[in-house]
Amino acid sequence: DAGVIQSPRHEVTEMGQEVTLRCKPISGHNSLFWYRQTMMRGLELLIYFNNNVPIDDSGMPEDRFSAKMPNASFSTLKIQPSEPRDSAVYFCASSLGPTTTNYGYTFGSGTRLTVV
């Protein structure tokens, strides 16, 4: 299995531009999570899906952020318009369920976003 695949690995964009981050979860995993890592807040949950349905989006910072999961093998996180404070590493993770007691979540390698 190739694991959780995220693209792009790095993204540099100008303030005000739209940014789209992509994620392919592990086949058979029915939960998908978007986390953001910053020095100040560590790993914070943005949103998660179960069976392609958004369950908890309370971590989404504001309306500029949106996420979709059109099918079981693909999800996007979009920021429009982007701002410098959105600069962070964004991780996608998948698991067999949100509260798995086995091995937790499998994370992708992340997308490092820089907004200038």
Next chain:
Amino acid sequence: DQQVKQNSPSLSVQEGRISILNCDYTNSMFDYFLWYKKYPAEGPTFLISISSIKDKNEDGRFTVFLNKSAKHLSLHIVPSQPGDSAVYFCAASDVDQAGTALIFGKGTTLSVSS
């Protein structure tokens, strides 16, 4: 307010000695805890976990201790090796509450010198 707290941003240890990473939580409903390890430019990877029905879980050089009354857990690495240098995240979940995701702390950067 952070429900999972790792109050030490960094820890430096000599090779061969013990590394102790600490984690505190505030939600008494948390009943499953995990530690993740993260190398630069990689995603976090699962390291070890513990259920609230236990107070200790051991896997090779790694042992996690849980003190429910103090809402505190710790990860012990013995002996520490340079390859253990990474960021360690503590995570917690409420298994009985369906639909809740793992909550992570801010992480502790461990540096093991040879």
